[in-house]
Amino acid sequence: MYLFVINPRSGGGMGERAWRRAEECLKERQVEYEALRTGSSEGAGREVERALSRRESWTACVVVGGDGTIHSVLPTLRSRGVPLGIIPAGSGNDTARGFGVPKQTEAALDIILGGSKTGADLLVGAGPEESEAATLTSVACGFDAQVAVNVNAGWYKPLCNALHAGRLAYLIGILHTLMTYKPGRAVIVCDGKKHAFENVWLASVCNLPSYGGGLLIAPQAKPEDGLLDVCVVHGCSRLQVLRLFPTLLKGSHVSLPFVTMLRGRRAAVSFDESRPAIADGEDLGGASPDVRCEPGALTVLTPRPGGD
């Protein structure tokens, strides 16, 4: 039995459309499922918990939505040990991208019904409820978080989603934020070692390689290596930051002199002055992220190795 958790609003309504298509396929293939439409991130965890508690065993909990919707069910799936399936229907879909889940609903459904299971690490501990918060893609602090906050609140996100150009919304957000953001001093403690940086634009703690719709912020990050990767951009001008963004498409920014990459099992980021932070694209407010990598904390349904 599968539980489908649908965020009808994700991807500017793509969630509802993807679900309609998925439901047709499930009926055609006579798959047993329950469907749960969730209205907000706040209530979703509890609703999913209630739905899952009605049965002893579930094949998987499948999220029809984007990274934010996946984020909302992580604590429940982590504690219950129920595998996560993904039907990508968000603007960025970096979780799906990180696990090789295709955008097309039918192809994603094939993986849910006949793919492999992969043990994935989670970043645990970010946010106000220390023990419960779990993140799958990245916890970002500074400029990139400000971009996400601006994109989520911006008039251009619904427009770009309607045009099926989710990535364009992030590009507009980058330009918009670049004009107003002020870098600051930050300390990153990684596995107990203190790294102090001046003029820090961003510090992102990553479990998957991309965020923001395919920007390869930590190209070496692997969700099954038991480690987190930290990308710090510091000591550079506004123009250099602007020129950094195209390099994120290939991940070649890692060799720039104003980019420092760290790797470890735990990382804490603190700016002298509070900065916005996001986890899986969801706003954490001005929290200073302090996360550890929990190896294999989640099972994800992924394509079969080698494909077929």
Ligand SMILES: Nc1ncnc2c1ncn2[C@@H]1O[C@H](COP(=O)(O)OP(=O)(O)OP(=O)(O)O)[C@@H](O)[C@H]1O
């Ligand atoms: N389970 C949920 N049900 C309904 N709404 C949710 C849920 N989880 C999060 N949300 C809200 O819906 C918004 C959009 O969801 P989501 O993040 O999945 O899609 P997106 O922003 O279009 O895509 P992406 O995060 O992949 O860029 C979130 O930012 C959040 O405010």
